[in-house]
Amino acid sequence: MEYYSRFPLNLTSTIALLVPALIFLIIKKWNKSRKPHISVKLPPGPKTLPIIGHLHLMSTLPFRSFRHLAEQFGPIMLLKLGEVPTIVISSPEIAKQMLKDNDPHFAGRPESIAVKIMWYDYKNIVFSPYSKYWRQMRKICVMELVGAKIVRSFGSIRNDEVSGLIKSIRLSSGKPINLTEKISSLISSITCRAAFGKVCKDRDTLTKLMKEAFRMAAGLEIADLFPSSKIISTLSWSKLRLLRMRRKLDVILDAIINEHKENLGNGEFGNEDLVDVFLRIKENEELEFPIGKDNIKAVIYDMFAAGTETSSTTIDWTMTELMRNPRVMAKVQAEKLHPPAPIIFRASRKNEKSMDTSYLLKSGIGERLGNAKGSQVLTNPENFEPERFENQALDFVGGDFQYLPFGSGSRMCPGMTFGLANVELPLAQLLYSFNWKLPDGVKAEVLDMIENPGLTATRKITFSWFPPRMNRWVDNTLLSMKLGWKSHCQYYNLF
Numbered sequence: 001m002e003y004y005s006r007f008p009l010n011l012t013s014t015i016a017l018l019v020p021a022l023i024f025l026i027i028k029k030w031n032k033s034r035k036p037h038i039s040v041k042l043p044p045g046p047k048t049l050p051i052i053g054h055l056h057l058m059s060t061l062p063f064r065s066f067r068h069l070a071e072q073f074g075p076i077m078l079l080k081l082g083e084v085p086t087i088v089i090s091s092p093e094i095a096k097q098m099l100k101d102n103d104p105h106f107a108g109r110p111e112s113i114a115v116k117i118m119w120y121d122y123k124n125i126v127f128s129p130y131s132k133y134w135r136q137m138r139k140i141c142v143m144e145l146v147g148a149k150i151v152r153s154f155g156s157i158r159n160d161e162v163s164g165l166i167k168s169i170r171l172s173s174g175k176p177i178n179l180t181e182k183i184s185s186l187i188s189s190i191t192c193r194a195a196f197g198k199v200c201k202d203r204d205t206l207t208k209l210m211k212e213a214f215r216m217a218a219g220l221e222i223a224d225l226f227p228s229s230k231i232i233s234t235l236s237w238s239k240l241r242l243l244r245m246r247r248k249l250d251v252i253l254d255a256i257i258n259e260h261k262e263n264l265g266n267g268e269f270g271n272e273d274l275v276d277v278f279l280r281i282k283e284n285e286e287l288e289f290p291i292g293k294d295n296i297k298a299v300i301y302d303m304f305a306a307g308t309e310t311s312s313t314t315i316d317w318t319m320t321e322l323m324r325n326p327r328v329m330a331k332v333q334a335e336k337l338h339p340p341a342p343i344i345f346r347a348s349r350k351n352e353k354s355m356d357t358s359y360l361l362k363s364g365i366g367e368r369l370g371n372a373k374g375s376q377v378l379t380n381p382e383n384f385e386p387e388r389f390e391n392q393a394l395d396f397v398g399g400d401f402q403y404l405p406f407g408s409g410s411r412m413c414p415g416m417t418f419g420l421a422n423v424e425l426p427l428a429q430l431l432y433s434f435n436w437k438l439p440d441g442v443k444a445e446v447l448d449m450i451e452n453p454g455l456t457a458t459r460k461i462t463f464s465w466f467p468p469r470m471n472r473w474v475d476n477t478l479l480s481m482k483l484g485w486k487s488h489c490q491y492y493n494l495f
């Protein structure tokens, strides 16, 4: 049964915009249809409706709709989302052809109004066009924040924050606590301390802005679906909303940068955080691309957003799956059944001659497999079965194309080491310190496992966890916990 809505857009704004937009698009389409047009053999796909293309087949969770459609149309499929041609690839072989064999040609990212506004006109790394600027900024972040040596040096921050979390769960003595929120706050504290030098006081607002921006950046905003229409872009409610969000974001990021400017030179060289580094090298004339305030804001917000939601979502889903599968709880291994970034968004690079969308077709990618029906990567893919990885060395760092939690190729996630460290320690501590179980009378089947729409697939319904009731038996357990035993922690879902 599908719990998520069939139609992806906010209906009121859609209807308000659709009437003038439709008239405009019909005229445009009519003009276009009069031009001669070159025919290319396209991948299979469902029947297209005028104007909206295949939007009627999309739910609020596009990755689920894509999977469903791929079962009928095969591992390479062409959809038209509004006026945007979208090729959906769901087989390891074709993913390899694109992400490895033809890496630079498909190392672009799709454009979106949310990213344009919230990430300073694509000056960030995640959504920057594949360019020398992107390479420069990515290199700085790897050297100064997410490289293996630097990540190791953040060990004390991680330990400190995770022991704070465990302590707060112990101290909550019988009152319900929301573990999802606690985990989100843990990961954002670690990321802030690593990137900004301290926990930012506006962290919660930053998190809210990020969640909303991620939701709006998934490509289903009406302005993204009809990019050629100036009317839609100008009248878009989303644009106004994003501009308001951006003003709030500016206030927070300006404050972070100004505070760092005031303290610049006070800290020891080599003991700098990412913002200090950017402020120092900003003056460096050897940089190929000069860095201004907007570049710094775009990249530090990028690090906060990319670093926070992915890791906390992984922990959240893992804990929920473990609650539903007591058998697996005993054998805990973090299988990434719910990849926090469920779709790897790539765009062919328009700025290079002949690298438009039809490059995919001209280069023969997917030709052999184009008509194969629904290739299954894992058996029972919806089941939480970590054992499936026990007897096979599955590479999760971009070499095995049936399993790409961090992507692959030149745009692969640079924050993998940081992300893994931020997932492993809290998970290990949560599982070591407490015996989690559902409260008496609550069945595992009632837990809602639906995802939120957006760039990251967070869990839609968050939940509260009940630590032990303070009675004598639990007192004893708490006492024995100090000696290395586990306490009992109950779990409850807020429906």
Ligand code: HEM
Pocket: 125, 126, 127, 138, 146, 302, 303, 304, 306, 307, 308, 310, 311, 314, 339, 340, 341, 344, 345, 404, 405, 406, 407, 408, 409, 410, 411, 412, 413, 414, 415, 416, 418, 419, 420, 423
């Ligand atoms: C469990 C944790 C994480 C997961 C599952 C994850 C997953 C991903 C995925 C799937 C991509 C797209 C890769 C592609 O297109 O091939 C990506 C890109 C990226 N990630 Fe992560 N990520 C995680 C943690 C982090 C952290 C902690 C940071 C930084 C603090 C980070 C920074 C980035 C950046 C900057 C990109 C864009 C790279 C580019 O376009 O060049 N990620 N991540």
